[in-house]
Amino acid sequence: MKKLAIIGGGIIGLTLANYIDLSKYNVTLFDNPTGQATKASAGIISPWLSKRRNKKWYHLAKSGAAFYPKLIQDFSLPPSVYQQTGTLILRKDGELEPLARLAEERKLSAPEIGDIQLLHAQEVSTRLPLLKQLPALSISGGGKLDGASYLDHLRRHAVQKNIELKTVSAQLERTQSHWLIHTETQTEAFDTVALCAGPGLSDLLTPLGYKIDIRAQKGQLLAFETSYKNSGNWPVAMLDGESDLIPFENGRILIGATHENEAGFDLTPTEEAYTQLKQKSIPFLSNSAFFEDHSFAYRVGTRAYTSDFAPFFNCLPNDSTAVVASGLGSSGLTTGPYIGFLLAQYFNEGQHNWQDFQKTIDTYIVKEY
Ligand SMILES: Cc1cc2nc3c(=O)[nH]c(=O)nc-3n(C[C@H](O)[C@H](O)[C@H](O)COP(=O)(O)OP(=O)(O)OC[C@H]3O[C@@H](n4cnc5c(N)ncnc54)[C@H](O)[C@@H]3O)c2cc1C
Known part of the structure; x- marks a missing residue:
């Protein structure tokens, strides 16, 4: 059984968690809800x-x-x-x-x-x-x-499915073989991560040498x-x-x-x-x-x-063990659940085909060192 950490418990993170095949993954979701868009x-x-x-955005929003x-x-x-x-x-x-x-x-x-x-x-x-x-x-x-009611509902669902929900801020570290998640009290290793942290994505990835187009x-x-x-x-x-x-x-x-x-x-x-x-x-x-x-x-x-007001969701450049999703802007309630579902499909089935919905990931994220 692989260990999956999801950082961010907004509309993407919680939908993703609930669609994961739990016969394949042990899931822990870390969320510090301060300022969360979905709740507001x-x-x-x-x-x-x-x-x-933007035709790709429209295709995503329509599908959402x-x-x-x-x-x-x-x-x-x-x-x-x-x-x-x-x-x-x-x-x-x-x-x-x-x-x-x-x-x-x-x-x-x-x-x-x-x-x-x-x-x-x-x-x-x-x-x-x-x-x-x-x-x-x-x-x-x-x-x-209603964003807040949606999250309450999905949190209850997640708890019933034995998904571990941690209300805490998380930081990331990459080792040769694993992802380490540090919180104030603990460090835990994971095989794979999903970073659904809204505008907090920059703080997670900048220390690892990535430059992110997110505001x-x-x-x-x-x-x-x-x-x-x-x-x-x-x-x-x-x-x-x-x-x-x-x-x-x-x-x-x-x-x-x-x-x-x-x-x-x-x-x-x-x-x-x-x-x-x-x-x-x-x-x-x-x-x-x-x-x-x-x-x-x-x-x-x-x-x-993002600079072009379009969302992205994809694997990190050159690293298929991490997915990132952010930049949903003003239409995240429409696109967020579908993005969460598509990311879960990737974890469950190991394949994805997302190019019709967005530009390539290097438009938004570049590894600098
Ligand atoms: C006032 C308002 C009105 C809106 N109205 C609409 C609307 O009418 N229609 C529509 O479609 N969309 C609307 N939106 C936009 C929509 O709410 C967002 O696009 C969507 O909810 C974003 O979801 P998300 O999961 O990407 O991010 P979020 O909901 O922001 O979730 C990300 C979570 O990750 C957490 N996080 C970040 N960093 C860390 C860390 N290091 N450790 C742990 N947790 C972390 C954040 O605190 C947050 O809880 C509105 C937004 C606002 C604020």
């Missing part, structure tokens, strides 16, 4: 109408969304974790029709998009009463995932408590201008998120984020005092992003 996030799984031109039905079934994800309630996309006059045509085009290779409908203003506020009467495009295949991006969102009863069944809304409105069960309404490239690993909630999210969302809300009328909490996390 709540997101929309609806990548099909993205304006991004198509993977969700399997994920839900494999781990029996409850509605408190994931719900497919459809997406409403709000755009300026004249932009909705071309978007609907693009959706029809993309549906040919992504039937998961589901029903595509241009909605009149009144219909929009009936479907999602928080919104003003504004026209929108509806796609029924869109879903929403930290601060993200903040606001979680409001309201008294709406059936909010769990409401669709999510992608508001024009890159903010999202994500209703969850029991009146919990999330509005997010910021993308702060200069804030690094800082986790302080800021007034600026509140103001920015308010300014972006108020023009769409039926209650212009929504922000003042409800209590809220900040959720703050650190995303990882």
Whole structure:
């Protein structure tokens, strides 16, 4: 039996751990959750109408969304974790029709998009009463995932399968034959490692002579408590201008998120984020005092992003005993579970075929010494 260490217990690391064939591997997962992106996030799984031109990224994101039905079934994800309630996309006059045509085009290779409908203003506020009467495009295949609830669910699953979970910071050392993982109290040897550490990947690999193209991006969102009863069944809304409105069960309404490239690993909630999210969302809300009328909490996390904003997951250059995965940016809830699954397939079957999803690994990681 080989020993596998996973560093990072976000959406990639925990999904990977749960898909590993435990008749072949003894698995230990090390995670220091400070600043973790997945725990802070709540997101929309609806990548099909993205304006991004990177075809490999789109192939990955589309495949990630198509993977969700399997994920839900494999781990029996409850509605408190994931719900497919459809997406409403709000755009300026004249932009909705071309978007609907693009959706029809993309549906040919992504039937998961589901029903595509241009909605009149009144219909929009009936479907999602928080919104003003504004026209929108509806796609029924869109879903929403609560990152923290997903991780709680998968941690319970992992414990039932006897995967060892250690809440601790880890450091790496490479010997001729093994990987050594050092924590504050222990050093342990492993045959193989999976490094799913988000923006923490640089700190793990730089001391081993690697140069990594990864940066930290601060993200903040606001979680409001309201008294709406059936909010769990409401669709999510992608508001024009890159903010999202994500209703969850029991009146919990999330509005997010910021993308702060200069804030690094800082986790302080800021007034600026509140103001920015308010300014972006108020023009769409039926209650212009929504922000003042409800209590809220900040959720703050650190995303990882690369120079071309595309994720990577692969073996380390010239070392098939280690895989790395990071740079998921703003779409990691869509791509993360599928990446975790593909990495597990590599460990279970010993082969991979990932080139259609990403550039080569030396685009992002170079061994310098
Ligand atoms: C506010 C916010 C909103 C978002 N909204 C969306 C959205 O709507 N849709 C979407 O698709 N995505 C969204 N995202 C992005 C998404 O959450 C991330 O892309 C994804 O969760 C990244 O997953 P990951 O597993 O790569 O990293 P993470 O979830 O960050 O997990 C990495 C883990 O590794 C740990 N770690 C690092 N170094 C070490 C070490 N040396 N030892 C031990 N542990 C270590 C970290 O602390 C962390 O716990 C959002 C992110 C934020 C912050």
